[in-house]
Amino acid sequence: MSSLIDLDKGSRTPRSEMHTIREALHCSTIEAIFATIHVALTQGIFLTNYVLDLGASNLECGVVESLPYLLQFTYFVSPWLVRKLNRRKPVAGFFAFAHRLSWISLILLLYVDWAPETKHAIMILTLLFSNACAVIANNAWFSWMADLTPASIRGSYYGRRNAYMGLTSLVTLLTGSQILNHFRESGAGYIGYTICFCAAILSSVFAVRMILRQYEPPVKTPQHLRISRLFRIALNKPLLKEYIAFFTLWQFALGVGAAYYGVHMVKVLKMNVAQMGLFSIITSMAALLGSRLWGQARDRVGDRITLIASGFFVAVHVWIWMPAEEGFLLPAWIVCVLGGFFWAGFNIASFSWPQKLCGETHRLYTFGLIGLFSGPGFVVGSLLGGVLTTYLPQVLFHIGDFEVLHFHLVFGISALGRLLAIYLICHWSSRVFGNHRTIRECIADSFGAMKTQWSEPVRRVFGSGIG
Numbered sequence: 104m105s106s107l108i109d110l111d112k113g114s115r116t117p118r119s120e121m122h123t124i125r126e127a128l129h130c131s132t133i134e135a136i137f138a139t140i141h142v143a144l145t146q147g148i149f150l151t152n153y154v155l156d157l158g159a160s161n162l163e164c165g166v167v168e169s170l171p172y173l174l175q176f177t178y179f180v181s182p183w184l185v186r187k188l189n190r191r192k193p194v195a196g197f198f199a200f201a202h203r204l205s206w207i208s209l210i211l212l213l214y215v216d217w218a219p220e221t222k223h224a225i226m227i228l229t230l231l232f233s234n235a236c237a238v239i240a241n242n243a244w245f246s247w248m249a250d251l252t253p254a255s256i257r258g259s260y261y262g263r264r265n266a267y268m269g270l271t272s273l274v275t276l277l278t279g280s281q282i283l284n285h286f287r288e289s290g291a292g293y294i295g296y297t298i299c300f301c302a303a304i305l306s307s308v309f310a311v312r313m314i315l316r317q318y319e320p321p322v323k324t325p326q327h328l329r330i331s332r333l334f335r336i337a338l339n340k341p342l343l344k345e346y347i348a349f350f351t352l353w354q355f356a357l358g359v360g361a362a363y364y365g366v367h368m369v370k371v372l373k374m375n376v377a378q379m380g381l382f383s384i385i386t387s388m389a390a391l392l393g394s395r396l397w398g399q400a401r402d403r404v405g406d407r408i409t410l411i412a413s414g415f416f417v418a419v420h421v422w423i424w425m426p427a428e429e430g431f432l433l434p435a436w437i438v439c440v441l442g443g444f445f446w447a448g449f450n451i452a453s454f455s456w457p458q459k460l461c462g463e464t465h466r467l468y469t470f471g472l473i474g475l476f477s478g479p480g481f482v483v484g485s486l487l488g489g490v491l492t493t494y495l496p497q498v499l500f501h502i503g504d505f506e507v508l509h510f511h512l513v514f515g516i517s518a519l520g521r522l523l524a525i526y527l528i529c530h531w532s533s534r535v536f537g538n539h540r541t542i543r544e545c546i547a548d549s550f551g552a553m554k555t556q557w558s559e560p561v562r563r564v565f566g567s568g569i570g
Contacts, residue, residue, distance in 0.1 A: 123318050124251065124253070124318070126318065127251055127317050127318035127319075128251070128252065128260060130313050130314075130316050130317040130318075131248065131251075131264070131313075131317055132263075132264050132267055133313050134310050134313035134314055134317065135264055135267065135268050136267055136268065136271045137306045137307065137309045137310035137313065138199075138306075138307065138310040139268045139271040139272050139275070140271060140275050140302070140303060140306035140307075141203050141303040141304070141306050141307040141310065142272070143271070143272045143275040143276050143279065143303075143383075144275060144279050144299045144300065144302060144303035145206055145299075145300065145303050147276075147365070147383055148276075148280060148365065148376060148379040148380060148382075148383055149279065149283065149296070149299055150167070151164070151365035151366065151369065151379075152283070152287075152365075152369065152376055152379075153209070153296055154167055154226070155366070155369055156287075156292060157212070157219065157222055157223060157226060158219045158223075159223060159226075160493055161363065161366060161489055161492040161493045162486075162489035162490065162492075162493045163223060163227075163489075164362050164363070164365075164366055164489070165362045165363070165485040165486055165488055165489030165492075166227060166485070166486070166489065167226075167227065167230060167362070168358070168361055168362030168485050169358060169362070169481060169482040169485035169486065170227070170230050170231055170234045171234040171237065171238065171478075172354065172358070172474075172477070172478040172479070172480075172481035172482050172485075173231075173234075173478060173479070173482045174231070174234050174235045174238050174478070175238060175474030175475055175477070175478025175479070176474075176475055176478070177235045177238045177239055178238055178239070178242045178474045178475070180239050181194055181238075181239045181240075181242035181243045182242070184239075184243075185243060185246075185322060189322060190319065190322060191243040191244070191246060191247045191319060191322055192247070192314065192315065192317070192319045194239065194240065194243040195240045195243040195244045195247060195314055196240075196311050196314045196315050197240075198236040198237070198239040198240035198243075199236070199237070199240040199244075199307075199310070199311055199314060200307065200308075200311040201232075201233075201236040202233050202234070202236035202237040202240060203233075203303070203304060203307030203310075203311075204304060204307070205229055205232055205233040205236070206229075206233070206300050206303060206304055207304065208225065208229040209226060209229055209230075209300065210296070210297055210300050210301065212225060212226060213293040213296055213297065214293065238474070244314075245454075247319055247320075249458050250320045250322075250323075251318070251319075251320055256402075257402075257455055259398050259399055259402055260398075261394075261398055261451055261454070261455070262394045262395050262396075262397060262398015262399060262401070262451060263394075263395070263398065265390070265394035265398070265447060265450070265451065266391050266394045266395050268394075269387045269388070269390045269391035269394060269447075270387075270391055272383075272387040272390075273384050273387040273388055273391065276380050276383045276384050276387060277380065277381075277384050279299045279302070279380070280376050280377055280379065280380020280381070280383070280384075281377060281380065282295055282298055282299060283295035283296065283298075283299055283376050283380075284375055284376035284377040284380070286298075287375075287376055288375070340460055342460055342531065342532055343457075343460045345527075345528065345531035345532070346456070346457060346460055346473070346528065347472065347473050347476050347477070348476075348527070348531075349524050349527055349528035349531070350453070350473060350476075350477045350524075351476045351477045351480040352480065352520060352523065352524040352527070353414075353477070353520075353521055353524040353525075354477040354478070354480040354481040354484065355480035355481060355483060355484040355520060356484060356516070356517050356518075356519070356520025356521045356523075356524060357481060357484065357517060357520075357521065358480065358481035358482065358483070358484025358485035358486075358487075358488065358517075359484040359485070359487055359488040359513050359516045359517040359520065360421070360488055360513045360514045360516070360517030360518075361481075361485065361488075361517070362485055362488060362489070363488055363492055363510055363513055363514075364424075364514075365379070366492070366510075367508075367510045368382070368435070371428070371429065371508065371510065372427060372428065372429055372432060372435065373429045374432070378432075382435065382436070382439045383439075385436070385439045385440060385443070386439045386440070386442060386443035387443060388443065389439070389440045389441070389442070389443030389444040389447075390443040390444065390446065390447040391443075392444060392447075393443060393444035393445065393446070393447030393448055394447045394451070396448075396553045397409060397413060397447050397448030397451050397452075397549075397553075398451055399552070399553075400448070400549050400552040400553050401448075401451055401452055401455065403552040403555070404548045404549060404552050406452045406455050406456035406459065407452075407456065407532050407540075407545075408540060408545040408548050408549055409448055409451065409452040409549060410448075410449060410452035410453060410456060410528070411525060411528065411529050411540075411542055411545040411546075412448065412542075412545045412546045412548070412549035412550075413445045413446070413447075413448030413449040413452065413549070414449050414452075414521070414524070414525045414528075415522070415525050415542055415545075415546065416441065416445040416546075417442070417445045417446055417449050417521065418518055418521035418522040418524075418525055419518065419522065420438055420441040420442060420445065421438070421514055421515075421517065421518035421521075422515075422518060423437050423438050423441070424438045424514060425511055425514065425515075426505070428505070428506075448549070457473060484517075484520075487513075488513040488516075488517075491509055491512060491513055492509045492510060492513060495509040495512070496509070497509055497510075499511075499512060525542065526542070529541070529542050529545070
């Protein structure tokens, strides 16, 4: 990959090790492509429609959405296993495979004639196990990749890697949504789900194979720490406790509305699977562009500015969604473009910034500490959204002919909560680091960096007088 060419420049690392790192990052990118196939076919529109087709309520949809965050405490299983094995590869590989293989149970539920309550219980227990395995695997993988990826190219590498993932997601969603929509409309939706979920499981087998081939740097055995010691670490690291507070509030606000966009699309906007698939495809295309631009912008202006700028737009673009209704989907299409682009920047910065704040020694535990607080925050938010959309009347009031729904209420709460979180982290980080760039200035800096990225190649081709 071209982003890895700069690894040797100004580095004291031997060239043989640089070659090993390049090969490992190449393996990581290939693994990400096949893992993305699994994610694309088992999350989002596929999981939403599967849960609704099993007859789940809005509250149960919220429970399903919150499961990955409810299980954040299992982060601490990963450091314990790494300490026992003195390796991260078997932890990441085994639990990643177990997480993805568990979807066999959800396929079998389509072929048994059991009571809906029994099916719902088995579905939730299966997803509980699956997500617990994913959390354990991800924690080992985060630490592994943080040690493997040179800091000088971290933003551009993840930007490029995310771009490949976005392209893969686009193709997978296009194919999978058409398959599922065809079988659902012909009354054989169970066949569509079987094809999609089986393809996801098969792709995950190859993804795990690539994990096991990837080079792992020597592990710095994590210390055995008590929870009380972890809290003291958070208190003593500059900005880490503020970041935990920010991310907990962000996840709470996100949880209030996250599970219900898909439900709103199905129940209110009356979008079929093919339309929802196109929606996700456009989002992936926007994320594809955004990953490249935000990744390189992050390398120029840093994590703080990138997170604040992208996070602000992630918060406010939700309001564009509100006027959407059956027969008038333009606001939703606009949101899918803006959301894909700005979420790409937020995801890059929110992954990279905590790595700097926690330091190498406690990285495995500190990611767990962040999840320990932010996970329950998302769960509480998701359950709040579920209660509001289950027990409030669907139509709250009218503005002219427009019906204001309980869905609009949870979307509004979610947007305001995220905006508050961005304001707080901007204020807290400026106080800790003395960086007083405001939200408006962070936005200007980020887009200025993107403009530079585009204008420099143009100048090289057409001359310095352009731009």
